[in-house]
Amino acid sequence: MRYYNYLYLALIAAFLISCSGNGVDKASQSITEDGIKEYIAVLASDDFQGRFPGTLGEEKTIHYLSEQFSSLGLLPGNGDSYFQEVPLMKITPETDFTLNISGKKGSLTLQYGPDFIGGTPTPTEKVNISGSDVIFVGYGINAPEYQWNDYEGLDVRGKTVVMLVNDPGYATQDSALFTGNAMTYYGRWVYKYEEAARQGAAAAILVHETKAASYPWGVVENSFKGTKFYLTSDPITKSELLLQSWITNDNARKLFQMAGLDFDATTQMAAQRGFKPIEMKLKASASYSNRVEYMSSNNVIALLPGSSRKDEYIIYTAHWDHLGVNPALKGDSIFNGALDNASGTAALLEIAKAFKSLGKVQDRSVLFMSVTCEEQGLLGSHYYAENPIYPLNKTVAVINMDALNIFGRTHDMAISGYGYNELDDYAKAVIESKGRYIVGDSRPESGGYYRSDHFSFAKVGVPSINISFGSDNVEHGKEWAETTLLKWIMDNYHKPSDNYEPETWKFDGMVEDVQVYFELGYKLSTTDHFPNWREGTFYKPIRDAMMK
Known part of the structure:
Protein backbone atom coordinates (compact mmCIF):
# COMPACT_ATOMS: atom_id res chain seq x y z
CA MET A 1 0.00 0.00 0.00
CA LEU A 72 -17.91 27.97 -27.84
CA GLY A 73 -17.96 25.00 -30.19
CA LEU A 74 -19.25 22.39 -27.73
CA LEU A 75 -21.54 19.65 -29.00
CA PRO A 76 -25.04 18.90 -27.69
CA GLY A 77 -24.70 16.50 -24.77
CA ASN A 78 -27.90 14.51 -25.33
CA GLY A 79 -27.88 13.27 -28.90
CA ASP A 80 -28.70 16.30 -31.03
CA SER A 81 -30.02 18.29 -28.07
CA TYR A 82 -28.40 20.31 -25.29
CA PHE A 83 -31.35 19.46 -23.04
CA GLN A 84 -32.28 16.52 -20.85
CA GLU A 85 -35.92 16.72 -19.80
CA VAL A 86 -36.56 16.12 -16.11
CA PRO A 87 -40.17 14.98 -15.44
CA LEU A 88 -41.62 16.74 -12.43
CA MET A 89 -44.72 16.97 -10.31
CA LYS A 90 -45.48 20.55 -9.29
CA ILE A 91 -47.57 21.08 -6.16
CA THR A 92 -48.80 24.52 -5.14
CA PRO A 93 -50.69 24.68 -1.82
CA GLU A 94 -53.04 27.43 -0.80
CA THR A 95 -51.08 29.65 1.54
CA ASP A 96 -53.69 30.83 4.00
CA PHE A 97 -54.28 27.57 5.84
CA THR A 98 -53.44 26.86 9.46
CA LEU A 99 -51.93 23.99 11.40
CA ASN A 100 -53.88 23.40 14.59
CA ILE A 101 -52.52 21.61 17.63
CA SER A 102 -54.86 20.85 20.55
CA GLY A 103 -54.60 19.19 23.92
CA LYS A 104 -55.95 19.25 27.46
CA LYS A 105 -54.00 22.43 28.22
CA GLY A 106 -55.34 24.40 25.28
CA SER A 107 -54.74 24.80 21.59
CA LEU A 108 -52.22 26.36 19.24
CA THR A 109 -53.14 27.77 15.85
CA LEU A 110 -50.13 28.19 13.58
CA GLN A 111 -50.29 30.52 10.59
CA TYR A 112 -48.68 29.53 7.30
CA GLY A 113 -45.56 31.63 6.81
CA PRO A 114 -44.67 33.26 10.12
CA ASP A 115 -45.34 30.17 12.29
CA PHE A 116 -44.87 27.19 10.01
CA ILE A 117 -44.19 26.27 6.40
CA GLY A 118 -45.48 23.08 4.82
CA GLY A 119 -47.19 21.16 2.10
CA THR A 120 -47.75 17.66 0.82
CA PRO A 121 -45.38 15.71 -1.43
CA THR A 122 -48.28 13.61 -2.72
CA PRO A 123 -50.56 14.42 -5.70
CA THR A 124 -53.49 15.21 -3.42
CA GLU A 125 -55.77 18.09 -4.38
CA LYS A 126 -57.53 18.21 -1.02
CA VAL A 127 -55.63 17.42 2.18
CA ASN A 128 -57.52 16.76 5.38
CA ILE A 129 -55.72 15.77 8.58
CA SER A 130 -58.08 15.56 11.52
CA GLY A 131 -57.09 14.77 15.09
CA SER A 132 -53.81 13.03 14.27
CA ASP A 133 -51.92 11.88 17.39
CA VAL A 134 -48.67 13.80 17.87
CA ILE A 135 -45.49 11.92 18.78
CA PHE A 136 -42.06 13.39 19.47
CA VAL A 137 -39.58 11.05 17.74
CA GLY A 138 -36.37 12.86 18.66
CA TYR A 139 -34.26 13.25 15.53
CA GLY A 140 -36.48 11.00 13.42
CA ILE A 141 -33.53 8.80 12.45
CA ASN A 142 -33.28 5.11 11.62
CA ALA A 143 -29.54 4.48 11.11
CA PRO A 144 -28.48 0.84 11.61
CA GLU A 145 -24.80 1.62 11.05
CA TYR A 146 -24.90 3.99 14.03
CA GLN A 147 -27.09 1.64 16.10
CA TRP A 148 -29.78 4.29 16.28
CA ASN A 149 -33.51 3.97 15.61
CA ASP A 150 -35.92 6.62 16.84
CA TYR A 151 -38.81 4.60 15.41
CA GLU A 152 -37.97 1.28 17.06
CA GLY A 153 -41.13 -0.50 18.20
CA LEU A 154 -43.24 2.46 17.16
CA ASP A 155 -46.24 2.52 14.85
CA VAL A 156 -46.71 6.05 13.47
CA ARG A 157 -49.11 5.20 10.66
CA GLY A 158 -51.66 8.02 10.40
CA LYS A 159 -49.89 10.00 13.13
CA THR A 160 -47.92 13.25 13.27
CA VAL A 161 -44.22 13.05 14.10
CA VAL A 162 -42.27 15.97 15.55
CA MET A 163 -38.52 15.93 14.86
CA LEU A 164 -35.36 17.92 15.48
CA VAL A 165 -33.05 19.11 12.72
CA ASN A 166 -29.43 17.83 12.43
CA ASP A 167 -28.37 14.73 14.38
CA PRO A 168 -27.31 13.62 17.89
CA GLY A 169 -23.59 13.94 17.13
CA TYR A 170 -23.96 17.66 16.52
CA ALA A 171 -26.24 18.13 19.51
CA THR A 172 -23.85 16.45 21.96
CA GLN A 173 -20.55 17.32 20.22
CA ASP A 174 -19.62 13.72 21.04
CA SER A 175 -17.16 12.50 18.39
CA ALA A 176 -18.17 8.91 19.16
CA LEU A 177 -21.82 9.59 18.33
CA PHE A 178 -22.62 9.58 14.61
CA THR A 179 -19.76 11.75 13.28
CA GLY A 180 -19.65 14.27 16.07
CA ASN A 181 -20.00 17.90 15.06
CA ALA A 182 -20.13 17.05 11.34
CA MET A 183 -23.69 16.54 10.15
CA THR A 184 -24.48 13.19 8.55
CA TYR A 185 -27.07 12.69 5.83
CA TYR A 186 -29.44 11.66 8.63
CA GLY A 187 -29.42 15.26 9.83
CA ARG A 188 -30.81 16.64 6.57
CA TRP A 189 -34.45 17.67 6.28
CA VAL A 190 -34.93 15.66 3.09
CA TYR A 191 -33.92 12.43 4.85
CA LYS A 192 -36.20 13.11 7.82
CA TYR A 193 -39.25 13.59 5.63
CA GLU A 194 -38.40 10.50 3.58
CA GLU A 195 -38.04 8.41 6.72
CA ALA A 196 -41.31 9.70 8.16
CA ALA A 197 -42.98 8.71 4.87
CA ARG A 198 -41.40 5.23 4.98
CA GLN A 199 -42.74 4.82 8.50
CA GLY A 200 -46.28 5.69 7.31
CA ALA A 201 -46.71 9.02 9.12
CA ALA A 202 -49.54 11.30 8.04
CA ALA A 203 -47.63 14.47 8.94
CA ALA A 204 -44.08 15.44 9.84
CA ILE A 205 -43.13 18.59 11.75
CA LEU A 206 -39.47 19.60 11.77
CA VAL A 207 -38.39 22.00 14.51
CA HIS A 208 -36.25 24.84 13.16
CA GLU A 209 -33.18 25.95 15.05
CA THR A 210 -30.85 28.41 13.35
CA LYS A 211 -27.51 26.97 14.41
CA ALA A 212 -28.50 23.35 13.92
CA ALA A 213 -29.97 24.06 10.48
CA SER A 214 -27.16 26.55 9.64
CA TYR A 215 -29.65 29.13 8.34
CA PRO A 216 -32.34 31.40 9.83
CA TRP A 217 -36.11 31.03 9.58
CA GLY A 218 -36.21 33.45 6.66
CA VAL A 219 -34.40 30.87 4.52
CA VAL A 220 -37.10 28.30 5.34
CA GLU A 221 -39.80 30.78 4.35
CA ASN A 222 -38.17 31.73 1.07
CA SER A 223 -37.06 28.22 0.13
CA PHE A 224 -40.08 26.11 1.08
CA LYS A 225 -43.07 28.42 0.86
CA GLY A 226 -45.46 27.95 -2.03
CA THR A 227 -44.74 25.78 -5.07
CA LYS A 228 -42.57 22.68 -4.63
CA PHE A 229 -41.34 20.22 -7.21
CA TYR A 230 -40.82 16.46 -6.96
CA LEU A 231 -39.50 13.92 -9.40
CA THR A 232 -42.43 11.87 -10.64
CA SER A 233 -40.45 8.73 -9.77
CA ASP A 234 -39.83 9.79 -6.14
CA PRO A 235 -41.29 7.20 -3.71
CA ILE A 236 -42.38 9.96 -1.33
CA THR A 237 -44.98 11.07 -3.88
CA LYS A 238 -46.65 7.68 -3.48
CA SER A 239 -46.58 7.68 0.33
CA GLU A 240 -49.24 8.53 2.90
CA LEU A 241 -47.42 11.69 4.03
CA LEU A 242 -50.01 14.46 3.73
CA LEU A 243 -47.96 17.23 5.33
CA GLN A 244 -44.23 17.82 5.62
CA SER A 245 -43.50 21.00 7.49
CA TRP A 246 -41.15 23.23 9.46
CA ILE A 247 -42.17 24.99 12.66
CA THR A 248 -40.40 27.94 14.30
CA ASN A 249 -38.46 27.27 17.47
CA ASP A 250 -40.69 29.59 19.50
CA ASN A 251 -43.81 27.74 18.45
CA ALA A 252 -42.15 24.38 19.07
CA ARG A 253 -41.55 25.48 22.65
CA LYS A 254 -45.24 26.36 23.00
CA LEU A 255 -46.17 22.97 21.59
CA PHE A 256 -43.96 21.16 24.12
CA GLN A 257 -45.32 23.29 26.94
CA MET A 258 -48.87 22.27 25.95
CA ALA A 259 -47.71 18.67 26.23
CA GLY A 260 -46.33 19.29 29.71
CA LEU A 261 -42.75 18.85 28.53
CA ASP A 262 -39.70 20.98 29.16
CA PHE A 263 -38.38 21.71 25.65
CA ASP A 264 -34.69 22.01 26.52
CA ALA A 265 -34.59 18.98 28.80
CA THR A 266 -36.60 16.82 26.39
CA THR A 267 -34.52 17.69 23.34
CA GLN A 268 -31.33 17.02 25.29
CA MET A 269 -32.69 13.57 26.17
CA ALA A 270 -33.40 12.96 22.47
CA ALA A 271 -29.69 13.16 21.73
CA GLN A 272 -28.82 10.37 24.16
CA ARG A 273 -28.75 6.66 23.45
CA GLY A 274 -31.77 4.93 24.87
CA PHE A 275 -34.17 7.79 24.14
CA LYS A 276 -37.74 6.62 23.69
CA PRO A 277 -40.33 8.48 21.60
CA ILE A 278 -42.87 10.46 23.60
CA GLU A 279 -46.62 10.43 23.05
CA MET A 280 -47.38 14.13 23.46
CA LYS A 281 -51.13 13.64 24.07
CA LEU A 282 -51.83 16.30 21.46
CA LYS A 283 -53.86 16.23 18.26
CA ALA A 284 -52.85 17.83 14.94
CA SER A 285 -55.28 19.01 12.29
CA ALA A 286 -54.92 20.77 8.96
CA SER A 287 -57.11 21.15 5.89
CA TYR A 288 -56.02 22.75 2.64
CA SER A 289 -56.20 22.51 -1.12
CA ASN A 290 -53.43 22.02 -3.68
CA ARG A 291 -52.99 22.60 -7.37
CA VAL A 292 -51.20 19.56 -8.82
CA GLU A 293 -49.52 19.83 -12.23
CA TYR A 294 -47.14 17.70 -14.26
CA MET A 295 -44.36 19.32 -16.26
CA SER A 296 -40.74 19.03 -17.29
CA SER A 297 -37.72 21.13 -16.51
CA ASN A 298 -34.31 20.76 -18.17
CA ASN A 299 -30.73 19.94 -17.44
CA VAL A 300 -28.43 21.66 -19.94
CA ILE A 301 -25.60 19.40 -21.12
CA ALA A 302 -22.74 20.14 -23.50
CA LEU A 303 -20.03 17.75 -24.67
CA LEU A 304 -16.39 18.40 -25.48
Missing part, protein backbone atom coordinates in the same frame (compact mmCIF):
# COMPACT_ATOMS: atom_id res chain seq x y z
CA ARG A 2 2.85 2.38 0.81
CA TYR A 3 4.44 1.69 -2.59
CA TYR A 4 1.11 2.41 -4.29
CA ASN A 5 0.82 5.76 -2.50
CA TYR A 6 4.32 6.81 -3.55
CA LEU A 7 3.64 5.76 -7.15
CA TYR A 8 0.33 7.56 -7.13
CA LEU A 9 1.87 10.80 -5.87
CA ALA A 10 4.65 10.46 -8.42
CA LEU A 11 2.08 10.24 -11.21
CA ILE A 12 0.38 13.39 -9.98
CA ALA A 13 3.74 15.17 -9.87
CA ALA A 14 4.33 14.08 -13.46
CA PHE A 15 1.03 15.72 -14.47
CA LEU A 16 2.11 19.00 -12.93
CA ILE A 17 5.43 18.92 -14.78
CA SER A 18 3.76 18.06 -18.08
CA CYS A 19 1.33 21.00 -17.87
CA SER A 20 3.97 23.61 -18.52
CA GLY A 21 4.49 22.62 -22.15
CA ASN A 22 1.04 21.83 -23.52
CA GLY A 23 -0.86 25.10 -23.33
CA VAL A 24 -2.57 24.44 -19.98
CA ASP A 25 -1.11 27.52 -18.31
CA LYS A 26 -2.24 29.70 -21.21
CA ALA A 27 -5.69 28.10 -21.20
CA SER A 28 -5.99 28.65 -17.46
CA GLN A 29 -5.13 32.33 -17.91
CA SER A 30 -8.01 32.63 -20.40
CA ILE A 31 -10.32 32.44 -17.37
CA THR A 32 -10.78 36.11 -16.58
CA GLU A 33 -12.67 38.48 -14.35
CA ASP A 34 -14.30 40.14 -17.36
CA GLY A 35 -15.50 36.81 -18.72
CA ILE A 36 -17.04 35.74 -15.41
CA LYS A 37 -18.65 39.14 -14.91
CA GLU A 38 -20.27 39.05 -18.33
CA TYR A 39 -21.97 35.72 -17.68
CA ILE A 40 -23.11 36.56 -14.13
CA ALA A 41 -24.53 39.91 -15.22
CA VAL A 42 -26.83 38.15 -17.66
CA LEU A 43 -27.82 35.15 -15.52
CA ALA A 44 -28.51 37.24 -12.41
CA SER A 45 -30.36 40.01 -14.24
CA ASP A 46 -34.00 40.84 -13.48
CA ASP A 47 -34.77 39.81 -17.05
CA PHE A 48 -34.14 36.16 -16.04
CA GLN A 49 -36.72 36.47 -13.23
CA GLY A 50 -34.88 34.44 -10.62
CA ARG A 51 -34.44 31.38 -12.89
CA PHE A 52 -37.32 29.40 -11.40
CA PRO A 53 -38.04 26.02 -13.05
CA GLY A 54 -41.03 25.88 -15.38
CA THR A 55 -41.21 29.63 -15.95
CA LEU A 56 -40.10 32.14 -18.56
CA GLY A 57 -37.01 32.49 -16.38
CA GLU A 58 -36.10 28.86 -17.11
CA GLU A 59 -36.76 29.28 -20.81
CA LYS A 60 -34.44 32.27 -21.01
CA THR A 61 -31.77 30.60 -18.90
CA ILE A 62 -31.52 27.28 -20.70
CA HIS A 63 -31.56 28.88 -24.13
CA TYR A 64 -28.88 31.34 -23.09
CA LEU A 65 -26.71 28.47 -21.81
CA SER A 66 -27.21 26.33 -24.91
CA GLU A 67 -26.39 29.30 -27.14
CA GLN A 68 -23.20 29.97 -25.19
CA PHE A 69 -22.11 26.33 -25.33
CA SER A 70 -22.81 26.24 -29.04
CA SER A 71 -20.89 29.46 -29.68
CA PRO A 305 -15.15 15.13 -27.03
CA GLY A 306 -11.77 13.78 -26.03
CA SER A 307 -9.19 12.10 -28.20
CA SER A 308 -7.52 8.84 -27.18
CA ARG A 309 -9.97 8.04 -24.34
CA LYS A 310 -13.09 9.80 -25.61
CA ASP A 311 -15.44 7.16 -24.18
CA GLU A 312 -14.43 8.19 -20.63
CA TYR A 313 -15.94 11.33 -19.09
CA ILE A 314 -15.18 14.11 -16.65
CA ILE A 315 -18.33 15.99 -15.59
CA TYR A 316 -18.49 19.58 -14.38
CA THR A 317 -21.77 20.50 -12.67
CA ALA A 318 -23.34 23.78 -11.56
CA HIS A 319 -27.06 24.33 -10.96
CA TRP A 320 -28.73 27.08 -12.96
CA ASP A 321 -31.97 27.36 -10.97
CA HIS A 322 -32.90 29.67 -8.13
CA LEU A 323 -36.11 30.77 -6.36
CA GLY A 324 -37.87 32.97 -8.91
CA VAL A 325 -40.20 35.82 -7.96
CA ASN A 326 -42.38 36.34 -4.89
CA PRO A 327 -44.98 39.03 -5.74
CA ALA A 328 -46.09 39.14 -2.10
CA LEU A 329 -42.82 40.78 -1.08
CA LYS A 330 -42.67 44.55 -0.89
CA GLY A 331 -39.87 46.20 -2.83
CA ASP A 332 -37.44 43.80 -4.47
CA SER A 333 -39.36 40.57 -5.11
CA ILE A 334 -36.90 38.84 -7.48
CA PHE A 335 -34.55 36.19 -6.11
CA ASN A 336 -31.74 36.79 -8.61
CA GLY A 337 -29.40 34.20 -7.06
CA ALA A 338 -26.25 35.96 -8.20
CA LEU A 339 -23.92 34.10 -5.87
CA ASP A 340 -26.20 31.08 -5.68
CA ASN A 341 -25.63 30.03 -8.38
CA ALA A 342 -25.12 32.39 -11.30
CA SER A 343 -21.49 32.43 -10.16
CA GLY A 344 -21.02 28.65 -10.51
CA THR A 345 -22.86 28.63 -13.82
CA ALA A 346 -20.60 31.40 -15.11
CA ALA A 347 -17.60 29.31 -14.06
CA LEU A 348 -18.97 26.40 -16.08
CA LEU A 349 -18.91 28.54 -19.21
CA GLU A 350 -15.47 30.01 -18.48
CA ILE A 351 -14.00 26.53 -17.98
CA ALA A 352 -15.55 25.33 -21.23
CA LYS A 353 -13.89 28.29 -22.93
CA ALA A 354 -10.54 27.37 -21.33
CA PHE A 355 -10.75 23.76 -22.53
CA LYS A 356 -11.51 24.96 -26.05
CA SER A 357 -8.42 27.18 -25.99
CA LEU A 358 -6.06 24.25 -25.32
CA GLY A 359 -3.50 23.72 -28.03
CA LYS A 360 -4.17 19.97 -27.95
CA VAL A 361 -7.45 18.15 -27.36
CA GLN A 362 -7.53 16.46 -23.96
CA ASP A 363 -7.60 12.64 -23.85
CA ARG A 364 -10.92 12.16 -22.06
CA SER A 365 -14.24 13.76 -22.95
CA VAL A 366 -15.58 16.54 -20.75
CA LEU A 367 -19.27 17.17 -20.01
CA PHE A 368 -20.52 20.55 -18.88
CA MET A 369 -23.80 20.07 -17.05
CA SER A 370 -25.96 22.88 -15.71
CA VAL A 371 -28.67 21.13 -13.73
CA THR A 372 -32.15 22.14 -12.70
CA CYS A 373 -34.01 22.06 -9.39
CA GLU A 374 -31.03 21.98 -7.04
CA GLU A 375 -32.94 24.33 -4.79
CA GLN A 376 -35.83 21.84 -4.75
CA GLY A 377 -33.68 19.01 -3.36
CA LEU A 378 -31.02 18.22 -6.03
CA LEU A 379 -33.69 16.94 -8.41
CA GLY A 380 -31.95 17.61 -11.73
CA SER A 381 -28.68 15.96 -10.76
CA HIS A 382 -30.54 13.10 -9.09
CA TYR A 383 -32.48 12.50 -12.28
CA TYR A 384 -29.33 12.41 -14.40
CA ALA A 385 -27.58 10.09 -11.92
CA GLU A 386 -30.52 7.68 -12.13
CA ASN A 387 -30.92 8.16 -15.91
CA PRO A 388 -27.38 8.80 -17.15
CA ILE A 389 -26.76 9.68 -20.78
CA TYR A 390 -23.19 8.43 -20.46
CA PRO A 391 -22.32 5.22 -18.57
CA LEU A 392 -21.53 5.75 -14.92
CA ASN A 393 -18.74 3.18 -15.07
CA LYS A 394 -17.13 5.35 -17.73
CA THR A 395 -17.65 8.53 -15.69
CA VAL A 396 -14.30 9.26 -14.09
CA ALA A 397 -15.29 12.07 -11.75
CA VAL A 398 -17.72 14.90 -11.05
CA ILE A 399 -16.51 18.39 -10.13
CA ASN A 400 -19.27 20.55 -8.68
CA MET A 401 -19.31 24.35 -8.42
CA ASP A 402 -21.83 26.13 -6.23
CA ALA A 403 -21.64 29.71 -4.88
CA LEU A 404 -18.15 31.00 -5.64
CA ASN A 405 -15.81 33.38 -3.87
CA ILE A 406 -16.82 37.07 -3.79
CA PHE A 407 -14.68 38.06 -0.80
CA GLY A 408 -11.15 38.12 -2.21
CA ARG A 409 -8.14 35.85 -2.59
CA THR A 410 -7.54 33.10 -0.05
CA HIS A 411 -4.49 31.05 0.81
CA ASP A 412 -6.69 27.95 1.07
CA MET A 413 -9.59 26.09 -0.55
CA ALA A 414 -12.05 23.85 1.28
CA ILE A 415 -13.23 20.38 0.25
CA SER A 416 -16.57 19.15 1.58
CA GLY A 417 -16.12 15.55 2.63
CA TYR A 418 -12.34 15.84 2.59
CA GLY A 419 -10.82 12.37 2.80
CA TYR A 420 -13.74 10.55 1.17
CA ASN A 421 -12.10 9.82 -2.18
CA GLU A 422 -8.91 10.05 -4.23
CA LEU A 423 -10.01 13.19 -6.05
CA ASP A 424 -8.69 14.99 -2.98
CA ASP A 425 -5.15 14.03 -4.02
CA TYR A 426 -5.56 15.53 -7.47
CA ALA A 427 -7.07 18.70 -6.03
CA LYS A 428 -4.34 18.94 -3.41
CA ALA A 429 -1.62 18.68 -6.06
CA VAL A 430 -3.18 21.44 -8.18
CA ILE A 431 -3.78 23.77 -5.25
CA GLU A 432 -0.35 23.25 -3.68
CA SER A 433 1.29 23.92 -7.05
CA LYS A 434 -0.10 27.45 -6.68
CA GLY A 435 1.33 27.95 -3.21
CA ARG A 436 -2.03 27.39 -1.55
CA TYR A 437 -3.33 24.65 0.73
CA ILE A 438 -6.35 22.41 1.26
CA VAL A 439 -8.62 22.33 4.30
CA GLY A 440 -11.70 20.31 5.12
CA ASP A 441 -15.17 21.79 5.38
CA SER A 442 -14.97 24.82 7.66
CA ARG A 443 -18.62 24.34 8.72
CA PRO A 444 -19.18 20.55 8.78
CA GLU A 445 -22.17 20.98 11.08
CA SER A 446 -24.07 22.58 8.19
CA GLY A 447 -24.09 19.33 6.19
CA GLY A 448 -22.70 21.04 3.12
CA TYR A 449 -21.60 17.75 1.59
CA TYR A 450 -25.24 16.70 1.20
CA ARG A 451 -26.56 20.05 -0.03
CA SER A 452 -25.29 20.33 -3.59
CA ASP A 453 -25.30 18.32 -6.79
CA HIS A 454 -22.11 16.31 -6.36
CA PHE A 455 -23.97 14.31 -3.71
CA SER A 456 -26.41 12.91 -6.27
CA PHE A 457 -23.47 11.31 -8.05
CA ALA A 458 -21.85 10.13 -4.82
CA LYS A 459 -25.03 8.22 -3.94
CA VAL A 460 -24.72 6.17 -7.14
CA GLY A 461 -21.01 5.58 -6.57
CA VAL A 462 -19.33 8.10 -8.89
CA PRO A 463 -16.38 9.86 -7.19
CA SER A 464 -17.33 13.50 -6.86
CA ILE A 465 -15.83 16.59 -5.31
CA ASN A 466 -17.15 19.95 -4.16
CA ILE A 467 -14.38 22.49 -3.61
CA SER A 468 -15.35 25.86 -2.19
CA PHE A 469 -13.45 29.00 -1.39
CA GLY A 470 -11.31 29.07 1.70
CA SER A 471 -11.39 31.10 4.90
CA ASP A 472 -7.76 32.22 5.09
CA ASN A 473 -8.26 35.54 3.35
CA VAL A 474 -5.01 36.95 1.95
CA GLU A 475 -5.87 40.55 2.82
CA HIS A 476 -7.89 40.25 6.03
CA GLY A 477 -7.17 36.86 7.61
CA LYS A 478 -9.33 34.01 8.89
CA GLU A 479 -11.46 35.70 11.53
CA TRP A 480 -12.58 38.42 9.14
CA ALA A 481 -13.38 35.86 6.42
CA GLU A 482 -15.43 33.64 8.68
CA THR A 483 -17.35 36.57 10.18
CA THR A 484 -17.98 38.11 6.76
CA LEU A 485 -19.25 34.84 5.28
CA LEU A 486 -21.59 34.17 8.18
CA LYS A 487 -22.98 37.70 7.93
CA TRP A 488 -23.54 37.27 4.20
CA ILE A 489 -25.40 34.00 4.78
CA MET A 490 -27.67 35.52 7.44
CA ASP A 491 -28.35 38.67 5.39
CA ASN A 492 -28.54 37.35 1.82
CA TYR A 493 -28.76 33.55 1.47
CA HIS A 494 -32.00 32.65 -0.36
CA LYS A 495 -33.15 36.24 -0.17
CA PRO A 496 -33.81 38.88 -2.88
CA SER A 497 -30.62 40.63 -1.70
CA ASP A 498 -28.44 37.96 -3.35
CA ASN A 499 -27.85 40.40 -6.20
CA TYR A 500 -24.98 40.90 -8.62
CA GLU A 501 -22.88 43.69 -7.10
CA PRO A 502 -19.72 44.14 -9.20
CA GLU A 503 -18.83 47.31 -7.31
CA THR A 504 -18.48 45.43 -3.99
CA TRP A 505 -17.63 41.86 -5.03
CA LYS A 506 -13.97 40.97 -5.28
CA PHE A 507 -13.26 38.77 -8.29
CA ASP A 508 -9.54 38.04 -7.94
CA GLY A 509 -10.15 35.10 -5.59
CA MET A 510 -12.98 33.79 -7.75
CA VAL A 511 -10.76 33.77 -10.84
CA GLU A 512 -8.01 31.88 -9.00
CA ASP A 513 -10.51 29.30 -7.74
CA VAL A 514 -12.05 28.76 -11.18
CA GLN A 515 -8.56 28.21 -12.58
CA VAL A 516 -8.13 25.46 -9.99
CA TYR A 517 -11.39 23.82 -11.12
CA PHE A 518 -10.19 23.92 -14.72
CA GLU A 519 -6.76 22.50 -14.00
CA LEU A 520 -8.20 19.76 -11.79
CA GLY A 521 -10.49 18.63 -14.61
CA TYR A 522 -7.64 18.83 -17.08
CA LYS A 523 -5.42 16.60 -14.91
CA LEU A 524 -8.20 14.04 -14.69
CA SER A 525 -8.76 14.20 -18.44
CA THR A 526 -5.14 13.30 -19.24
CA THR A 527 -4.69 10.19 -17.10
CA ASP A 528 -5.92 6.61 -17.50
CA HIS A 529 -6.52 6.35 -13.76
CA PHE A 530 -10.06 6.03 -12.34
CA PRO A 531 -10.02 7.63 -8.86
CA ASN A 532 -11.96 5.66 -6.27
CA TRP A 533 -13.51 6.18 -2.87
CA ARG A 534 -11.39 5.57 0.22
CA GLU A 535 -11.73 2.31 2.10
CA GLY A 536 -14.56 2.39 4.60
CA THR A 537 -16.70 4.97 2.81
CA PHE A 538 -20.31 4.11 2.11
CA TYR A 539 -19.91 4.73 -1.62
CA LYS A 540 -16.87 2.52 -2.36
CA PRO A 541 -18.74 -0.81 -2.62
CA ILE A 542 -21.16 0.80 -5.09
CA ARG A 543 -18.31 2.02 -7.27
CA ASP A 544 -16.41 -1.26 -7.02
CA ALA A 545 -19.47 -3.22 -8.15
CA MET A 546 -20.06 -1.02 -11.22
CA MET A 547 -16.40 -1.18 -12.27
CA LYS A 548 -16.19 -5.00 -12.36
